[in-house]
Amino acid sequence: MLKIFQDFLKSLWPEFYRHRTNVHLNSFYTFTNYRYLWFISISVLAATALAPICIATLIYYQLIETSVDSDLNHRTKQLTVAAKSAVTFFMEERLNALTFTVNENGYEQLTDNTRLAEILKNLKLGFGGVTDLSVLDADGNQVAYAGPFNLEGKNYKNQSWFEQSLKQINYISEVFTGYRDVPHIIITVRSVKPDGSSFILRATLDTERLMQTLSSYKTGDYADIFLVNHEGKLQTPSIHYGAIFTPTNLIFPAGSDESEVIEIFLNGKSIISGHSSISRDLTSTPFTLMVLKEKAGMLKFWQDMSFKFNWIMGASVVVILIVITFASTFMVNKLYRADKAKAETMMQMEQSQQLASIGQLAAGVAHEINNPLAVINQTAGYMKDLFSFKDQERDDDEIVEYIDSILDAVDRCGTITRQLLGFVRQFDVKIKKVNLQKLISQVLSFHKKEAEYRRIHVTVSIPDSFPELETDSSKFQQVLVNLINNAFQAVEEGNCLDIIASQLSPNTIELVIHDTGCGIPEENLKKIHEPFFSTKKNGSGTGLGLSITYGLVKKLGGRISVQSTEGVGTSFTIHLPVKINEGRNA
């Protein structure tokens, strides 16, 4: 249980986040900044995963907005046209009925009050909305009247509607209160008496019926349908503008038969407004039909949908981010562990290669020591013989000579062991001053006999002005051991090995190790610095020598290059700083 909890904590606070830089291991890591890698991984994955979602969402909203807009406009226009037809029909129906009444009955019958009352009754039955009827002569005198108000004998000569009625065959007035204090509309039909003078049949329409017609087109809570006159005064009550006769800024040029839909802002609300003037073929009316629809209300359905959509999108984004974060953490952690294992293996490899090169030296050293030991053995043995074989003459000078040769041989052994110790001791020394001449002759001393036996001409050329290097001596020494060992393995009897050092600039030296050995085939030249590449048969080489040399030179702040021609020879060229940059090395 505790372990699961610890694992969970580890996955939250992954290993690479707790990475401690280790001076020895650092150079073996492939990636140095795992936190940065982790950050990049999450950002790139998140960007690629979320970008399509964001774009899709934007497009979705764009599409919704335009489609909702055009849908709203379309619907408002339809409603405007429908309501306009209804109002027009309402007016026309009554006007036609009135025209019919005038033509059918004539002046005589119309001025008969009983007949007029009968006609009013029939009109009310047939069409509804007609309050009263009256007949006026050309001077504005009310000749006959039928209806609920006692208006007989009134003169309308000075009323504006009367002047208009005389000018036109048909006339439809605005909504007004007139003598009776009730909003109404007057419609008139002009006709001719038998004596040739004009008379007018007037009907009063109550606005109640008109308002009913309009409200039958109100669909939903957000629609507002009403009429305004050409001065913008309300002719029916409006939800947005208030009671009847309230002046508004809704002034439209008369006579346009077309319906128009625009978007306006009213009291901070976005409103789709359709308007169309109510007109007839013969007479124009003073009305303009207004249809107002609140956009917000119409959008409610879409907003509800968007809300759900946003929730789904938000949830997906959160899920994607969580998955990406966990996946990235997991992957980077795996990578980190693999890299760490690699770095540790590489370090062990380097150490074991270092030991292997010491081992190689040891074999040479044993040989070097065994020769003087053999001399000591035989000389001491002979001296013993001199005493054992009694008949032998013993000359003191001779014995001293033998003792001297034993001491000589002991000296030789001592020199070799001192060299080896001095050499091995360097493996644990960090940065210090290095005399290249001394170091090279130390390394070469282990090959002295081999060079003699195989008649290999070794030349070392180091100018007198060559500076003392300040570098990691153990690493540099290993580079030299590896390269010189390699050269000795590559050369045949009688070949040459040249070691040439020169100073390129105040802070750079060049060291060329050139041999006239077998050379490296071109196809292998690229691979020689790769780990485990070896041309030695039967696993006699690890294939690590040059790859480690390559890594060591890099750690010393230098670079190594190789030129080789098969059968002619090989040159390894090393460029090194005179003073190693300690910060870089660490």
Next chain:
Amino acid sequence: MKILLVDDEQKFINMLAKRLALRGIEADTAYTGEEALKKAESAVYDVAVLDIKMPGISGPQLKRKLFTLHPNLNFIFVTGHGAVEKSEEDGSEKDIYLSKPLDIDFLIETVQELIQAR
């Protein structure tokens, strides 16, 4: 019984030759392969004791050259390397390797075994 000692380590074979002489074995010394070949031309040896690593002609090379001169000659190799390596060019007979430092009694024993085996 006559032995040819070949090694570039002069003091070593000089002493060895003196000690062998004390034990009644005649031994000639040669410091290089060339010198050994010259001596082999004028004398007949039973056994040649060769150092493997020598400047110029190496031990195994010298063995081949001496073998063509004296097919009946026996060879003993002496090496400073502790480990005894098998020579790749040994014929039907197995070569005998002794490591330095050399014990003189063991050398004489080996030489006598070789001669008796013949």
